[in-house]
Amino acid sequence: MSSIVFFKYQGTGNDFILVDDRQGQFSKKDTKLIARLCDRKFGIGADGLICLQDHDQHDFTMLYYNADGRESSMCGNGGRCIVSFAQHLGLVEDTAIFEAVDGIHHARLFDNGQVSLQMKDVDHVNKVGNHLFTDTGSPHHVQLTDNVEHTDVVAMGRALRHDLYGEAGANINFVQPVTAATFKVRTYERGVEDETLSCGTGVTAVALAMHASQQTTAHEVTLQTPGGELRVEFDINPSGGYHNIWLTGAATQVFTGSIDV
Numbered sequence: 001m002s003s004i005v006f007f008k009y010q011g012t013g014n015d016f017i018l019v020d021d022r023q024g025q026f027s028k029k030d031t032k033l034i035a036r037l038c039d040r041k042f043g044i045g046a047d048g049l050i051c052l053q054d055h056d057q058h059d060f061t062m063l064y065y066n067a068d069g070r071e072s073s074m075c076g077n078g079g080r081c082i083v084s085f086a087q088h089l090g091l092v093e094d095t096a097i098f099e100a101v102d103g104i105h106h107a108r109l110f111d112n113g114q115v116s117l118q119m120k121d122v123d124h125v126n127k128v129g130n131h132l133f134t135d136t137g138s139p140h141h142v143q144l145t146d147n148v149e150h151t152d153v154v155a156m157g158r159a160l161r162h163d164l165y166g167e168a169g170a171n172i173n174f175v176q177p178v179t180a181a182t183f184k185v186r187t188y189e190r191g192v193e194d195e196t197l198s199c200g201t202g203v204t205a206v207a208l209a210m211h212a213s214q215q216t217t218a219h220e221v222t223l224q225t226p227g228g229e230l231r232v233e234f235d236i237n238p239s240g241g242y243h244n245i246w247l248t249g250a251a252t253q254v255f256t257g258s259i260d261v
């Protein structure tokens with residue numbers, strides 16, 4: 001039997017197991033192991049697992065795995081958490097540059113525990129029937145609803161995730177406008193196959209989709225999720241699309257430990 005040292009983080013309630021894999025010893029191909037570590041009854045419990053690895057030019061590399069144990073696309077809240085973890089390890093001070101599956105990310109850390117993460121540029125927000133779709137590092141369906149609190153996010157999310165997007169799936173966001181620049185959001189995440197308390201790439205998609213569909217004219221949007229508040233700022237490309245997109249919110253270490261495997 002061996003043991004794994006881990007660090008548990010959460011970013012607006014989206015929770016992750018962080019592993020310092022600079023020695024390259026973690027079994028990254030072991031889907032069953034990662035799923036078991038993320039299991040809330042048989043493991044540590046988390047929406048995903050993130051490995052921090054060395055990078056030859058930048059501060060570190062981020063590898064992201066969903067709770068089902070499979071490597072996936074970008075995780076915005078996880079990106080904010082790994083930046084905070086890198087500061088904890090002494091790898092960065094108040095800024096960071098790292099590589100993730102969707103490219104290079106810049107980040108800023110603030111004394112109040114907030115972390116801002118620059119997201120990849122977004123060229124298109126597509127309107128399809130009664131919803132919008134965009135890719136902010138991960139694929140997101142965005143759908144307006146009159147009452148997000150009473151929306152059956154799990155049942156509707158699960159159905160749409162498969163019916164509209166097939167095997168690969170997408171994350172499904174339900175949105176309710178609150179003010180001219182504030183929206184309530186609940187997200188069903190593929191790979192977790194459940195609602196999570198917030199989703200960073202999800203609220204980024206919502207902010208851009210609300211702007212693209214004229215639900216807001218603001219370039220700084222507040223997103224209220226069940227796990228807390230996030231802010232998304234962006235600039236508009238003259239030819240369409242968005243750049244200089246920043247996601248900001250808290251990222252906190254919850255506990256550390258080791259687990260026998």
Ligand SMILES: N[C@@H](CCC[C@H](N)C(=O)O)C(=O)O
Pocket residue numbers: 014066072073074075076077078138139170171189190191192196198199200201202
């Ligand atoms: N929670 C994440 C998104 C993680 C990836 C997603 N589940 C997928 O597979 O597309 C976030 O904060 O962005």
